[in-house]
Amino acid sequence: MARYEIFVTYKKGIFDPPGATAARALTSLGYSEVEDVKIGKYITLDVADGPDEAARVREMCDKLLANPVIEDYRIVEAQGSVSAG
Amino acid sequence: MARYEIFVTYKKGIFDPPGATAARALTSLGYSEVEDVKIGKYITLDVADGPDEAARVREMCDKLLANPVIEDYRIVEAQGSVSAG
Numbered sequence: 629m630a631r632y633e634i635f636v637t638y639k640k641g642i643f644d645p646p647g648a649t650a651a652r653a654l655t656s657l658g659y660s661e662v663e664d665v666k667i668g669k670y671i672t673l674d675v676a677d678g679p680d681e682a683a684r685v686r687e688m689c690d691k692l693l694a695n696p697v698i699e700d701y702r703i704v705e706a707q708g709s710v711s712a713g
Numbered sequence: 714m715a716r717y718e719i720f721v722t723y724k725k726g727i728f729d730p731p732g733a734t735a736a737r738a739l740t741s742l743g744y745s746e747v748e749d750v751k752i753g754k755y756i757t758l759d760v761a762d763g764p765d766e767a768a769r770v771r772e773m774c775d776k777l778l779a780n781p782v783i784e785d786y787r788i789v790e791a792q793g794s795v796s797a798g
Contacts, residue, residue: 637757650777654777659760661762662758663761664759665758667755669753670720671751671753675748676748681746684746
């Protein structure tokens with residue numbers, strides 16, 4: 629079994645409504661030091677070991693987990709993942 | 714200016730509807746190797762430097778960015794953040 633961490637963020641220039649809302653709310657709660665908030669997705673994906681594993685994870689991102697038109701993603705194979713035959 | 718990365722995940726035992734939906738969808742797309750999907754939030758927070766900065770970021774998480782009743786969060790000060798004045 630392997631674990632992948634996937635970080636999905638809006639592409640540069642794409643408006644991030646939840647981030648903008650959180651920034652405004654924090655400012656009105658008195659956190660005037662807040663300059664910017666971006667809210668993306670943090671996905672943990674556990675997959676059984678197999679051939680083309682990393683390529684298939686990228687495919688899953690392109691097809692379902694992220695929207696490549698407006699989002700970027702970064703995939704990290706999690707440390708301590710058990711890699712067995 | 715400092716940048717914090719915040720990872721918000723459901724607590725153990727709390728049902729994660731978007732994760733469960735993604736897992737089912739990936740399986741029906743043919744990715745039978747998928748064992749588990751969890752979908753949390755990946756927040757990037759830029760704040761101006763100031764006293765009690767890290768404590769205030771934790772406060773923002775408890776008050777607004779996460780729901781401490783059902784979610785855990787992890788805060789990482791991002792590398793390469795400019796720490797001035």
